[in-house]
Amino acid sequence: MCGVVRLPVRVKVAGRPGCGRRTVTRVLRGAGVVIAGPSELADLDIYVLAEAPKPEDRRALAQPPRPVVAVLNKADLAGFGGEGPLAAAAARCRRLRDLTGVPFYPLAGLAAVAAVDDTVVDDELVGALRVLTTDPADVGSTDRFTATAHRLSQATRQRLLTQLDLFGIAHGVLALREGADRAGLVAALRRASAVDGLLAGIDAAAAPVRYQRLTTANAAESDQQVDARMAAAIEVVRAAGMTVDDGVTTAAHLRRAITWQRYSRGPVSPLHRCCGADIVRGSLRLWERAGGVAEPLE
Structure with missing residues (x-):
């Protein structure tokens, strides 16, 4: 390809x-x-x-x-x-x-950074959050968190604020209280963020980009190309909120081809019309490979 x-x-x-x-x-x-x-x-x-x-x-x-x-x-x-x-x-x-x-x-944003950047949640930060699980600090405001007397140094509390803010600190402390280890703490921050x-x-919005790039790159002749274009087309229509039948039986392939042929003939955008055509083409190719046999019209 x-x-x-x-x-x-x-x-x-x-x-x-x-x-x-x-x-x-x-x-x-x-x-x-x-x-x-x-x-x-x-x-x-x-x-x-x-x-x-x-x-x-x-x-x-x-x-x-x-x-x-x-x-x-x-x-x-x-x-x-x-x-x-x-x-x-x-x-x-x-x-x-x-x-x-x-x-x-x-x-x-800050909780998300901590969740995806391995350098943020280090031993020092985890240790500081563990202290807060048994010795809570004043989290009424950022100023009170750093200024009120506490066993954690002001510099350590300022680092917690800089890297997690009060929101991330609260979720981190809760996760550790519930028995999370470092990986569990990162997972909790990821969920919270x-x-x-x-x-x-972003992946859904990029689906049309991937599809258009793929359709420009090949003319959908081989089975592999037809399958790839159908998969990319399905991404596009699913990103738009539509459902595509995942069935793998001969009947499911044919039903999907009929459904999307009707769809592509309706009042849809040029992009979705092309997607419908590629889903039809791919479904019919799968139908043939699964043993489907065209019957003559009477």
């Missing part, structure tokens, strides 16, 4: 100053997302906000040069009522998605 298909999807991180672009970039890089360099073309934009969209944010999201995913960073500051700040941030993201048409995902939801959203 042509080498261009194997190239990773590259993203560009954008947003107004102060929104946490560097933190989000560090999170994405640590999670294996490829960040486009200054002179490289990006396939996907990651637009970062830390509060309600300003007019310049709305303009950027209204006319993006590429597919875009928006990040509501500092989601741990979204309020502590109800089910907690991440739930409040997720609800805000849904409203922003409805308002802008752009997918929004919450992120607690909502980073996996963001990564899934």
Whole structure:
């Protein structure tokens, strides 16, 4: 298969100053997302906000040069009522998605960095959090956490704030109280940060990029090429919220071909029409390989 298909999807991180672009970039890089360099073309934009969209944010999201995913960073500051700040941030993201048409995902940036960067959660940090499990500090505010007398040095508490903030400290202490080891602590911070939801959203937004790259690279002649194009097309339609039958029987392959042939003939976008055609082609090829036999029309 042509080498261009194997190239990773590259993203560009954008947003107004102060929104946490560097933190989000560090999170994405640590999670294996490829960040486009200054002179490289990006396939996907990651637009970062830390509060309600300003007019310049709305303009950027209204006319993006590429597919875009928006990040509501500092989601741990979204309020502590109800089910907690991440739930409040997720609800805000849904409203922003409805308002802008752009997918929004919450992120607690510092907790996410700690979850994906192996250098953050070291023995010193784990030890400090373990002290807090039996000797709690004043977490009413960042100032009180560092200024109030405590057996942990002020420098150690400042490091905890710098690398985890109060939100990450609270989740880390809770995980250790429940018996977590270092790996369990990192896993707890990962869950609390909502980073996996963001990564899934980026992967879904990148599905059309991968599909279009694949369709440009080959004409879908061999079984392997047909299968690859069908798999990429399925990613695209699933990312759009549709269901594709995973059945492997002869009847399932034929049923899937009929379903997506009807879909591709409907009022759909050119991209989804092509995806439907590739799902039909792949399903029929699988149907033939599974022993399906075309019957003459009467």
